[in-house]
Amino acid sequence: MDVNFRKIDIDQYDEDVLLESELYEPDPRDPAQVVSDAKQKATAVRSSLAKGDIVGALTLALTDAPYGPNVDEAKNLNLQTLVSILNSTKSSEIPGVVKSLPPDSQDTLMKYLYKGMALPGWGDLSGSVLLVWHEKLTEAAGTGCIVRAMTDRRLV
Template structure:
């Protein structure tokens, strides 16, 4: 009995199949350029943190966040920079910081919080820090922020 029919990719013959590349516009920047921009942002964040400007540091990290399959190094560097900001913020200041962010920045922050929670062993950030930020962000931005972060195809 011939069982080769089980190895046929029937989606290749379907005209209505949705490809991963059609779900969102790819990042137009070159992967090397994205990595260099992320390194530059990390330096700017350090200088903002030394001045005590948490909101400015968060805006730097969250603006133009790298996405796409070919910029993993930049994504990890951006996450590490964000974790530095999260760890250096007092829990009493989180609500005011989150309120000062734009809706897009809040959504991107939620994506990073989920990425941090999804890391094995939570990476180099404690779970209480991420959950504290998640709680305050949800209070300020509402559950819509969670839905937008979960349904956006552009992964940070």
């Protein structure tokens, strides 16, 4: 008998199994609307960066971040937008930018930093840029920001 017992999904027989959809409220927007919002946000962020408004650009990128299933294109677009902000910011400006963000935006930024760290060699993203941002964000927001980013089920 050539049956691999590890391929059997035993959770299908369990009545008390916790589903992904039960862990958090899904994004109420339609996936097409989320992609459209991400494209509009990317355009607004580019114009803010052209004006030199890094705090405004970062705030725009971090508000209403796409999460949940079926919005992978919007998630990637928002990540690319955020990476352009991170790369264009001088290291001497980072502490002031991070301190000016509200706590919810700081937590979302931490999620994006960890997402960037999980993707080695992704685009123009340098590991040193992520580590500098992580250091300054942890100094400003404390270690609670890390815990909230790691335990939140709404993945960006």
